[in-house]
Amino acid sequence: MTTAPEQETTSQQGGVSGAEIVLEDVVKQYPGQDVPAVDQLSLTIPAGEIVMFVGPSGCGKTTSLKMINRLIEPTSGTIRIDGEDVRDQSPDQLRRHVGYVIQGGSLFPHMTVEQNIAIVPKLLGWNGNQVRDRVGELLDLVGLDPQRYRGRYPRELSGGQQQRVGVARGLAADPPVILMDEPFGAVDPITRQRLQDELLSIQRELRKTIVCVTHDIDEAIKLGDRILILQEGAQVAQYDVPEAILATPANDFVADFVGAGSSLKSLSLARVAEVELLSPTTAQVGDSTAEVKQRAEANGDRAVIVLDSRNRPVGWPWLRQLKGDTIVEPTEDLVNIDQRATLNDALDTMLSSSHGGAVVTGDRDQYLGVIDFRAVTGHVQAMEEQAMEEQAGE
Ligand SMILES: Nc1ncnc2c1ncn2[C@@H]1O[C@H](COP(=O)(O)OP(=O)(O)OP(=O)(O)O)[C@@H](O)[C@H]1O
Secondary structure, eight states: OOOOGGGOOOOOBTTBOOOOEEEEEEEEOOTTOSSOSEEEEEEEEOTTOEEEEEOSTTSSHHHHHHHHTTSSOOSEEEEEETTEEGGGSOHHHHHHHEEEEEGGGOOOTTSOHHHHHTHHHHHTTOOHHHHHHHHHHHHHHTTOOHHHHTTOOGGGSOHHHHHHHHHHHHHTTOOSEEEEESTTTTSOHHHHHHHHHHHHHHHHHHOOEEEEEOSOHHHHHHHOSEEEEEEGGGEEEEEEOHHHHHHSOSSHHHHHHHOSOHHHHHHHHSBGGGSOOBOOOEEETTSBHHHHHHHHHHHTOSBOEEEOTTSOEEEOOBGGGOOSSBOOOOSSOOOEEETTSBHHHHHHHHHTOTTSEEEEEOGGGOEEEEEEHHHHHHHHHHHHHHHHHHHHHO
């Protein structure tokens, strides 16, 4: 059987390639357990959205997720993907319709990156060229150079790179639905932030339906179009957009779970693009050093942002570091932040910078400005005032 991605039948409307998932009265009673792990769960997951499952340990998140691709069989109830009961689908159909990504990528150690990504396409009978092309495309998509990485073994990759390959593998057969179980749980916080940003940018392009289990409410707020907060037995405590869960928790359980400091959590909702950026002095590589210093001093700046000929920031030297007749490209790596990053991530980046701020870039790394602590604090205050006004108006 040959099934190429273009032969997929998904609800491709308005750029959305994902499929709606509907759970109806789903129950899972494990043998020998007194109470069901999942008890009458009903839920509609809209096509093209990211829905995050969160809740305390043992509340049934993973069981609920794995019933969608029948890694676990429900005891009763129905699950439909794009209107079709998953029980009526063959294992091949399910593999094509539902990608699966788990913590650490869980790659097969004796297989190369290419072989790991190609598992499902090969099972589906794609030919060698189709598989090779697809692997190249996917490695590009997840930010790994295909030439460098396709022949490597998992042990030759960092944790973050392994996780990227895991994501590529989940996307391999271009399924409308991707299930993710704690996908970024095993990597350090900075890598996690980067992988989350990449997932968001991949999702902007692909518009899949993504269901993702996490322990981390901040991750849920950042990634989720909607968040499902579960209590024991997979009872729905609240199912809503992140803004609503933060502003109006449905009950004490949700309020406790979301935790104190919701203004801090709001930092995971707000994006750098929403904050007014500063415009410190900039210089082009090749400009006269004396002229740049003069301009910076007139502006009251003690440092300048150096841009390359394509308007990408390449450095942020202090004036005293500017030597020679013309501005040269700085040798130190510049840590910048994408305008789509959350304020929470921006804070992390700022904390690692000696400037008390971070350089913000947009598409294709174009320079946009600088974000600093004062701008973030001001934005948080404005958000709090707005929330208080809304509450007073209710
Ligand atoms: N194979 C199994 N046999 C019996 N009970 C199980 C089995 N798998 C899970 N359970 C029980 O079902 C309940 C839900 O488990 P599940 O793994 O879905 O929870 P979870 O919310 O994903 O937890 P965690 O966040 O700790 O991963 C738990 O009480 C668990 O002990």
